[in-house]
Amino acid sequence: MNNIKARSHRKLISLIALLVLAAVMVPGVFADVPVQNKQDFTLHNETGQEITEVYVSPTGVDNWEEDILGTDTLPAGEAVAISFSRRKESMWDIKVVFRSGKDAVWTKFNLSQITDVTLSFKNGKPWATWKNGDE
Numbered sequence: 001m002n003n004i005k006a007r008s009h010r011k012l013i014s015l016i017a018l019l020v021l022a023a024v025m026v027p028g029v030f031a032d033v034p035v036q037n038k039q040d041f042t043l044h045n046e047t048g049q050e051i052t053e054v055y056v057s058p059t060g061v062d063n064w065e066e067d068i069l070g071t072d073t074l075p076a077g078e079a080v081a082i083s084f085s086r087r088k089e090s091m092w093d094i095k096v097v098f099r100s101g102k103d104a105v106w107t108k109f110n111l112s113q114i115t116d117v118t119l120s121f122k123n124g125k126p127w128a129t130w131k132n133g134d135e
Helices: 002-029
Strands: 041-045 051-058 079-082 091-098 103-110 114-122 125-132
Touching (some): 051 079, 091 114, 103 114, 103 125
Antiparallel strands (some): 041 079, 091 103
16 A cells, blocks of 8 residues: 555656646747737838838827838838837827828827738828737
8 A cells, every 4th residue: 555655646746847847848938939019010001102211109299209110111012010119108109201201190009909000091181990909
């Protein structure tokens, strides 16, 4: 009877050690997987014009911060992934500058829920459609 208890005890200890090892190793397995911030999104240009600058700032802030595209441009019909460092704001405005020098502004995007934003014009006015992360 003692031999059965000893084997059961060893099996239990082995099982606990295996579970502890698995718990320690699992985070390392996923360490190289990129994490998307809640405000990251893909910007689609359906304006019919080349975009030379893109600015994204929290709604209600007067500063447009920096041009996200840098030296790149966003041709009509193409898209670009926009990534954020973690920020607590959820409502954002988007401003673009076109090759012609004209600009347009779209306001009040809840980027904590939106994964894709498509910019266009409807009846000559800035227009946007978007997809939520749960769609």
